[in-house]
Amino acid sequence: MSRNKNTIMIGTHMANGLKRLPLIVGLLILSPPALALDNTIKLSAEHSANLGVTLGKLVPVTQVPVLYAPAKIVVPPAHEYVVSSSQAGLITQLAAAVGDKVKQGEVLATLNSPDLLSMQQLFLKAASELGLSEMAYQRDKKLFDDGVIPERRWQETHSQYTALQAVANEHQQLLEIAGMTRAEIDTLRKTRHLSGMLAIHAPITGVVLERPVMAGTRVDNLTPLYRIANLDELWLELNIPQERIGELKIGDKVLVEKPADSQTAGQHPGALPITAHITLLGQAVNPDNQTILVRAAIKGAQTDIRPGQRINTQIIQPHSQAVFAVPNTAIAQQAGKAYLFVQTPEGFRASPITVIGKQGEETTFSGDFTGSETIAITGAVALKANWLGLGSGE
DSSP states (O other): OHHHHHHHHHHHHHHHHHHHHHHHHHHHHSOHHHHTTTSEEEOOHHHHHHTTOEEEEOEEEEEEEEEEEEEEEEOOGGGEEEEEOSSOEEEEEEOOOTTOEEOTTOEEEEEEOHHHHHHHHHHHHHHHHHHHHHHHHHHHHHHHHTTOSOHHHHHHHHHHHHHHHHHHHHHHHHHHHHTOOHHHHHHHHHHOOOOOEEEEEOSSSEEEEEOOOOTTOEEOTTOEEEEEEOTTEEEEEEEEEGGGGGGOOTTOEEEEEOOGGGOOTTOOOOEEEEEEEEEEEEEEEOTTTOEEEEEEEEESOOSSOOTTOEEEEEEEEEEEEEEEEEEGGGOEEETTEEEEEEEOSSEEEEEEEEEEEEETTEEEEEOSOOSOOEEEEEOHHHHHHHHTTSSOOO
C-alpha cells in the first residue's frame, strides 16, 4: 500500500512538472533580445559616441502633409481672352508673338478689310444727314418757341431728328464693334478720310499664349488671332481618390513641389515657396479613374510654374495634437512599429511614435513627447541592436 502511495505521489509530481514544461520552455525561448524590450538601453556616453550616435532635439511643427497629389496648372476662365478678327480681311501685320507680354489697348495686329470701308461710308452719310437734321431741329425749335410754326410741324421735325440720331448712333456702334476706337471714329468724322486698315487691340494686360494665324492670311469674321491670359492668378487642378476626399476641406493649404529638372546638385526635393489654397471640392467622380476634381488658387504672378505644366503637390493641414519632425535616420522599426531613442541618465529609452507623414528626408510624427527631449539623430541601427540584446551594453 505504501509503495502504491509513493508511486501515486511520484506520478503527481511528474504530472505537475509536465504542466510547468510549457512555461519553462517559454522562458527559455525568451532570449535576451526579447527580455530587453523593456524599452531601456543602458549605455555610457563613451560607448554611445563609439557607436556613432549623435544627439539632437525634436522640431515642433504646426502643419503636416496629409496627402500628395499630382496637379495641372490652368488659367482661370475669367482671366483668359480670345482675340478674334472683327471683320473679314487680310492680315497685314502681327505685332506680338507667343510668350510676349502685352498691355491693354496695345496693337496686336493690323487687318485690311474692304467691309470696313463700306461701314465707314455709311457712318459718314448718317453723320451728314444728322447734321442737316440738327440744324432744322434748332431752327424749328426757335420758331415754335416764338409761335411762328404750329406744333405739328415741330413734332415732325423733332421726330425726324431723333430717328436720324438713332441711325448715326447705330453706325457708330457698328464701327466700334468692328474694332475702331472712339478716337479713331472722331478722327474719321473730322477728316472724312476712309481707311480699310483696322487695328486689333489687346483687351487686357497679359501674356500671349497662342497665335494660330500668320501674316498674309485671309481670315473671316470672328477668326481667332490670339489667346491672351492674365497670369496674376493660376489654378491647380488635382485629381484626388474618392475615398480620401473626406480628409480635405475648403481653405486647406497646397504646396507646390520642385520639379525634378529644376533641382540643382546638392539640393533635396522639397516644396517651392508657392502656396495655394483649396477653393473647390468637386461633387462628381471621374468614372475612368474614380477621382474627384479639387481646385486650388494661386494668387500673384509666378515665375517657376506655367499654364499647362504638370507638377506634384502636398496638401497641408494644421494638426490638433503635438507634432514633431525628425530626420528619417532617427527612426527605428521593430515589429511593425516605429520608435525614437530618447536620451536618459543611464543611456536611452525606446519610445514609440505614430508616423503621420514623410517629406523628403524628414518624418513627421506624434507621440507622448513634451518637445524638450534629446534624441538620437543618427546611430539608430546600433541602438536598436543594443536594445534587442544583439550588442554589448558597455
